[in-house]
Amino acid sequence: MNPIVCGRPPLPPGARSRAALGLTAAAALGRFKLQVCGACGAVQYPPREICHRCLSGPLRWREQSGTGELIAETTLHHSIDSYFQERMPWRIGMVRLDAGPTAVVHLHGACAPAPCRVRVGARLDKSGQGVLLAFPIDEVPNMAADPLLREMTCDPKSRKVLVTDGKTGVGQALVRALVGAGADRVWVGYAEPGQQPAGVADRGLADLKALPQVTLLPLDLTDSGSVKAIAAEIGGKVDILINTAEVHRAHGIASHEGIEAARSEMDVNYFGLLRLAQEFGPVMRCRGADAPSAAAWVNLLSVYALSNFPPHGTFSASKAAALSLSQCLRAEMRSGGVRVINVFPGPIDDEWNRMLPAPKLTPEALAKAVVNALQDGVEDVYPGDVAQEWLARWEDSPKILEREIGMDAKVSP
Amino acid sequence: MVASADTRDYADVVLAAPVTVPYVRYSIRNAHWFVARALSGLIAESGLDRGDIDGLSLGSFTLAPDTAIGLTQHLGVTVRWLDYVPLGGACGIVAMRRALRAVQAGDAEVVACIGADTNHVDSFRQSLAGFSGFARDAVLPYGSGGPNASFAFLTSYYMRTYGATREDFGKLCVAQRDNALGYPHAMFKKQLTLEQYLNARLIADPIRLFDCVMPCAGAEAFLVMTRQRAEALGLPYVRVRSTCERHNAFPDDPIQMRGGWVLDREHLYGAAGLAPADIGFVETYDDYPVMSIIQLEDLGFCRKGEGPEFIRRHSFGVGGTFPINTSGGQLSVGQAGCAAGFLGLVESIRQLTGRNLARPVPGARFGMAVGFGMITYDRGLCSGAAILSRADA
Numbered sequence: 001m002n003p004i005v006c007g008r009p010p011l012p013p014g015a016r017s018r019a020a021l022g023l024t025a026a027a028a029l030g031r032f033k034l035q036v037c038g039a040c041g042a043v044q045y046p047p048r049e050i051c052h053r054c055l056s057g058p059l060r061w062r063e064q065s066g067t068g069e070l071i072a073e074t075t076l077h078h079s080i081d082s083y084f085q086e087r088m089p090w091r092i093g094m095v096r097l098d099a100g101p102t103a104v105v106h107l108h109g110a111c112a113p114a115p116c117r118v119r120v121g122a123r124l125d126k127s128g129q130g131v132l133l134a135f136p137i138d139e140v141p142n143m144a145a146d147p148l149l150r151e152m153t154c155d156p157k158s159r160k161v162l163v164t165d166g167k168t169g170v171g172q173a174l175v176r177a178l179v180g181a182g183a184d185r186v187w188v189g190y191a192e193p194g195q196q197p198a199g200v201a202d203r204g205l206a207d208l209k210a211l212p213q214v215t216l217l218p219l220d221l222t223d224s225g226s227v228k229a230i231a232a233e234i235g236g237k238v239d240i241l242i243n244t245a246e247v248h249r250a251h252g253i254a255s256h257e258g259i260e261a262a263r264s265e266m267d268v269n270y271f272g273l274l275r276l277a278q279e280f281g282p283v284m285r286c287r288g289a290d291a292p293s294a295a296a297w298v299n300l301l302s303v304y305a306l307s308n309f310p311p312h313g314t315f316s317a318s319k320a321a322a323l324s325l326s327q328c329l330r331a332e333m334r335s336g337g338v339r340v341i342n343v344f345p346g347p348i349d350d351e352w353n354r355m356l357p358a359p360k361l362t363p364e365a366l367a368k369a370v371v372n373a374l375q376d377g378v379e380d381v382y383p384g385d386v387a388q389e390w391l392a393r394w395e396d397s398p399k400i401l402e403r404e405i406g407m408d409a410k411v412s413p
Numbered sequence: 414m415v416a417s418a419d420t421r422d423y424a425d426v427v428l429a430a431p432v433t434v435p436y437v438r439y440s441i442r443n444a445h446w447f448v449a450r451a452l453s454g455l456i457a458e459s460g461l462d463r464g465d466i467d468g469l470s471l472g473s474f475t476l477a478p479d480t481a482i483g484l485t486q487h488l489g490v491t492v493r494w495l496d497y498v499p500l501g502g503a504c505g506i507v508a509m510r511r512a513l514r515a516v517q518a519g520d521a522e523v524v525a526c527i528g529a530d531t532n533h534v535d536s537f538r539q540s541l542a543g544f545s546g547f548a549r550d551a552v553l554p555y556g557s558g559g560p561n562a563s564f565a566f567l568t569s570y571y572m573r574t575y576g577a578t579r580e581d582f583g584k585l586c587v588a589q590r591d592n593a594l595g596y597p598h599a600m601f602k603k604q605l606t607l608e609q610y611l612n613a614r615l616i617a618d619p620i621r622l623f624d625c626v627m628p629c630a631g632a633e634a635f636l637v638m639t640r641q642r643a644e645a646l647g648l649p650y651v652r653v654r655s656t657c658e659r660h661n662a663f664p665d666d667p668i669q670m671r672g673g674w675v676l677d678r679e680h681l682y683g684a685a686g687l688a689p690a691d692i693g694f695v696e697t698y699d700d701y702p703v704m705s706i707i708q709l710e711d712l713g714f715c716r717k718g719e720g721p722e723f724i725r726r727h728s729f730g731v732g733g734t735f736p737i738n739t740s741g742g743q744l745s746v747g748q749a750g751c752a753a754g755f756l757g758l759v760e761s762i763r764q765l766t767g768r769n770l771a772r773p774v775p776g777a778r779f780g781m782a783v784g785f786g787m788i789t790y791d792r793g794l795c796s797g798a799a800i801l802s803r804a805d806a
Contacts, residue, residue, distance in 0.1 A: 013542070013553045020550035046551035046790060071668055074558070074565035075618040080538040081557030090556045094566050094791065096667040102791055104555045114569070131554050 009288045010083040011337050014127030019047040022061045027122035027130035028379035033061040034099065045101040066120035068097035070134060073107060073114040083126065091148065095120055095134055105132040109146045112136065123152040123377050126288070126337040128330075144375055153377035154240060154296035154339055157182035162238045164189045164219060164276065165245035169350055170300065172204045173363035174244060177371045179213050186211075187234055189219030189245070221245045221272030231279035236287070240374065241280055242298040245272055248352040252313040262314035269318035270325065273299065277329050285336030296374055297333060298341045299326045303382065303390040305344060307401045312352075330379075341373050346386025359385055420684060426516045427640045427650035428509065428801065430458040431762040433770070435598050436631030436747045440531050444475040445487050447529035447752075451634040452488055455525050459636055459648055466636075468494035468521030470512050472504030472528040472751035474540055494521035502698045502786025503658070504528055505633070505755035506797030510656050512637040522638065529632035530750025537628045540750075545789035552790060558617050561625055563788050564701040565617035570668050571703050572619065577721040579619065582702035583610040585737070586623050586744055588729035589699070593741025595731070595772035600627055600747035623744070624701055631749030633759045649766035651801045654779070655684035658797040669792035672785060674711035677798070682713065685779075685800045689713045692800070693777025694736040694764060696757025698785035699744050704793075705737065708783050712798060731772045739764060740771035757782035758799065765803045778806040 016024065019035075026033035035044050037051035038058045044051065051057055073093035079085045091107040095118055103120065111118055111134055118134040125131045133152065135143070144155055156178050163178070165171045166188035178186050188208055208214050217234070220226040221243075247268045249261045280297075287294035303309075304316035305323040323342065330340035347353040349360040361384040369383030382391045393401045432454035434447050448471065456463055469492045471481040479487070481497035494515050498504045505528055512524035541548070541559045556562060571577055587607050593599035605623060613622035643650040657680060659673025674681075682688055689712070697705040706720035714735070715723040727735040740746055740760045743753050761780040763769050774780075784797035 013549070013557060015542075015549050017546050017550050046547045072566035072570040074562055074569060074620070075615075076556045076558045076562055076565075077615045077617065078561065079557045080541055080559055081553070084556050084558075092555045092558070092562065094668060102667050104552055104791060106555055115573075125554065127554075129554065 008286075008335055009337055010081070010086065011127045011335070012083045012125050012129075013081060014129050014334075016129055017047070019049050022047055023122060023132075024124065024128070024130035026061055026063075027124050030376055030378040032064050032066050032120065032122040032132075034064050034101070035059040036062040043097075043099040043101060045097075045103050064097070064099055064120075066097070067137070068095040068099075068118060068120060070094070070107070070111060070114045070116050070118045071096050071102070087151070093118075093134055103132050105134045106148055108133060108135045108143065108149055110136045110140045110143060123149075124339065124379055125152050128334045128339065128379070154341075154374040155181075156240060156371060156374050158184050159239040159295060160185040160187075160237050161240040161242060162187045162189065162234065164221065164241070164243045166190050166205050166208055166216065168244060168246075169204075169363040170348060170366055171244040172208060173367035174242060174370060175208050175211070175214060177364075177367035179211055181371045181375070183213060186214050187238070188214055188216050189230070190216060191220040192218060221275060222267045224275050227275040227279050231283070235280050235283045238280065238284060239294050240296045240298065241276070241284065242300075242370065243273060243276055244300045246300060248312070248315050250312050250315070250352055250355065252310050262318070265315055265318040266321065269315075270321040273322050273325055273329075277325070281329060281333060284338050285333050288336035288338045294336070294338050296339045296341055297329065298343060298370060298374070301326070301342050301344050303344045303346050303387045306390060306394045307398060307405060309405060339377070339379060341379055341381065343370055343373070343381045343383065344387055344391070345383050346390060361386070420680070421517075422655075422684065423513050423517065423653040425640055426513050426637060427643050427652055427804070428635050428637060428758070428762050429643045429648040429650040429766075430455050430636040431759040431766075431768065432458055432632075432634040433598050433759060434529070434632035436600055436629045436749050438532070438600065438627065438629050438747075439534055440630035441533070442531055442630070444473050444529055444531045445479070445484060447531055447630060447632040448473065448484055448527055449488055451527045451529055451632040452490070452525060455634050455636055460646060461523060463490060466490060466523050466525050467492050468512060468515055468524030468637075470496040470498060470508040470524055470526045472498045472500060472508055472754055473530050474499055474501070474750045475530045475532075475536060492521070494524060499751060500754065500787055500795050501751060502700060502754045502793070503784035503795030503797050504751045504786075505758045506656065506782070506784035506799055507658055507795070509635075509637065509653070509758060509799065510658055510797070513653060513656075516637050516639060522642065524637040525634060526637060526755070527632060527634040528751040528753070528755035529634075530630060530752060532628050532630040532750070547790035560700065560788060561617040561620050563791060564624075564703065565620045566791070567669055568624070568701065568703040569619055571670065571706070574670070575718040575721060577703075577706065579611055580607065581706075581721045581724045582624060583607045584724055585699075585702045585705055585729060586610050588733065589738045589742045590745045591730050592739050592771065593745030596740040596746065596770055598770065599741045599745050600629055601741070601745045620701070626700055626743045626748035626753070629747040629749050631747065631752050633749075633752040633755035635755070635759055635762055649768055650804055651762050651765040652804060652806070654687065654800040654802050655681050656797070656799040657681045658795075661794050662796065671707065671711050671717065672793065672796035674708065674783075674796050674798060678711065678713050681798055681800060687779060687800060692779050692781050694731075694739055694761075694774045694780045696739065696760055696780065696782040697737055697742065698754075698757065698783045699738055699742040700748065700753070700785070702744070704785060708785065712781070712783065731774050736774045736777075739774055754784055754786060757784075758801075761801050765801055778803050
């Protein structure tokens with residue numbers, strides 16, 4: 001019997017029309033968007049392919065404040081769906097959005113009984129699909145602890161986390177942030193000197209060891225045997241895997257001879273992810289419904305994965321390869337309810353980016369963004385101003401972004 | 414939007430041959446079997462030959478992958494008029510309206526109107542999952558409570574807004590159960606007490622078990638033909654005094670507290686030449702008791718918001734001050750898919766032809782059957798109603 005198939009947990013209904021996937025696409029970035037008619041301005045929900053007011057268009061997905069009135073609610077004690085049946089009772093409501101439409105929503109436990117004012121947001125559920133969730137207008141203490149909300153987030157609090165590389169500044173900042181966020185346990189991988197290219201000193205690793213939640217583990221992503229051994233040891237316990245291991249060389253094509261540097265980037269940035277995914281993926285997918293459940297897999301990518309940054313051309317290519325593989329991983333992990341989160345930072349303030357001008361993202365800011373992403377349940381994270389600007393340019397036109405970047409490229413004679 | 418006052422009447426066309434294929438909770442038969450049993454029931458009841466039936470109108474959710482056309486070959490009937498009306502709780506009214514006009518226009522002489530569905534152990538869940546695009550995109554991902562959840566919203570809103578209590582809904586349910594005890598085909602055969610109703614298992618607050626219909630398999634049917642034909646056959650028949658049908662009424666209401674009847678009731682009574690007080694009994698579409706109250710308000714038996722007071726003032730048994738759902742309604746008979754859209758019409762025909770299976774309403778000359786259905790997102794889109802009368806009324 002296939003252990004992966006037999007261990008598959010029930011998930012909420014994941015079927016959607018193509019029009020409705022716009023809600024999911026926005027929720028993946030932590031945004032609540034609805035269709036707005038470009039001709040008559042009507043805001044509509046549920047999503048359609050045409051404007052129901054004027055039968056015209058175009059329909060654009062626009063960010064919404066989400067404020068509205070909870071006009072009716074119910075607490076379900078029975079469901080036709082096994083995912084929900086296992087989680088009864090479950091509170092839902094109807095919200096008349098100030099923007100116009102009425103929406104059926106999940107209700108955060110802190111919402112007052114209907115009628116009351118609420119703020120609707122979009123989240124990804126365990127199927128990885130966008131759903132609407134109403135919150136109280138004003139924050140209350142421990143909102144993140146709501147069991148219904150926790151079904152849609154991957155909060156590290158009380159969870160066990162593996163950070164694959166603790167020798168980098170980013171890895172160390174992340175471990176501290178996770179401990180600060182209440183992680184129950186953090187395993188921190190480190191490659192023995194010489195197994196991975198040196199470059200980041202392992203000072204700080206010893207400091208991490210002093211934290212009671214932290215356990216250091218030798219882990220070399222270029223070595224299938226090493227990954228397999230660690231997976232055999234802790235794979236069944238990891239709730240959140242955060243792959244911070246990366247090799248970063250600042251080369252284009254013409255500026256460097258040979259392929260060894262590029263190969264070492266690919267070996268960690270792409271094949272390292274593949275080795276991890278093969279060893280940890282199946283067991284985490286089977287634990288997606290356990291309590292506490294395997295919840296998330298985080299990949300440290302780069303905005304250069306969206307469009308090649310020629311001065312760091314081979315690094316960009318390895319991250320693009322990793323992005324593509326992460327989409328495969330995301331599709332495969334979805335059946336287990338485990339979220340794959342991709343992080344796309346701009347230049348990080350580390351030694352590989354010394355030649356680049358500010359602004360650069362500090363490891364601490366990046367770590368905070370990752371923890372926030374887990375707590376908020378988003379799927380794609382673009383931390384910092386540079387990443388946000390790249391994202392905006394890329395959403396506007398990938399082709400123009402490619403040409404903009406290429407204009408700055410200096411090819412060595 | 415109001416229906417034209419000079420809509421042509423139905424003076425020369427009638428309804429006859431009420432047929433019920435007894436309901437079962439689950440069946441291993443397909444819907445085709447229930448349609449066939451209904452058709453043979455119509456033939457037996459009317460004394461017609463199969464070849465005399467030249468029109469067929471079918472309401473069903475569980476024929477897939479077939480529709481009405483496939484059923485002609487399944488059943489071995491050749492017709493010159495065919496209709497497929499999978500409109501759930503509205504399919505009886507809609508099928509009847511179209512068939513009346515077809516016969517009136519001479520496009521068919523005898524139309525068999527049949528609502529039939531099967532129910533396998535997993536059919537209900539499957540039919541909900543495939544019910545509508547909006548349900549898939551914007552309802553099922555929110556707890557998958559099905560219609561119970563949608564009507565829990567409406568019920569809680571109605572209770573809060575108009576002061577209805579659980580006891581009000583319970584009074585209706587208990588009265589209907591009493592009516593069902595006189596009807597041999599009702600799925601529920603035991604008395605229901607108010608206490609049992611109030612303390613039943615919670616399904617979707619404030620909806621409890623006896624607010625919900627029981628999905629089952631079965632069929633309901635009748636024939637539409639000219640009055641002359643019915644008289645020549647010696648068939649008891651009822652006349653259709655007026656009808657209405659409306660879809661997606663009041664789309665801007667934030668939550669459904671009224672249906673299309675509000676737009677059509679003036680026409681409904683006007684065309685019939687009757688007032689609400691003339692109606693001897695009402696077969697509401699009682700998929701949940703709150704809908705019965707909304708229908709009584711929208712159809713002019715009391716004003717909007719006065720439903721709770723109306724419930725407290727009246728008794729609803731066949732011998733009561735305001736008989737409703739005289740065979741027990743869906744809440745006590747069971748909901749056999751699209752057959753539920755026919756239940757009230759078939760019972761009305763029986764009441765008004767004196768061919769009762771349930772206890773007769775004393776002296777009733779006029780009855781009303783109501784259709785309602787198709788919650789594709791947050792509200793029932795279809796509403797309809799018909800006022801029927803005895804042949805001599």
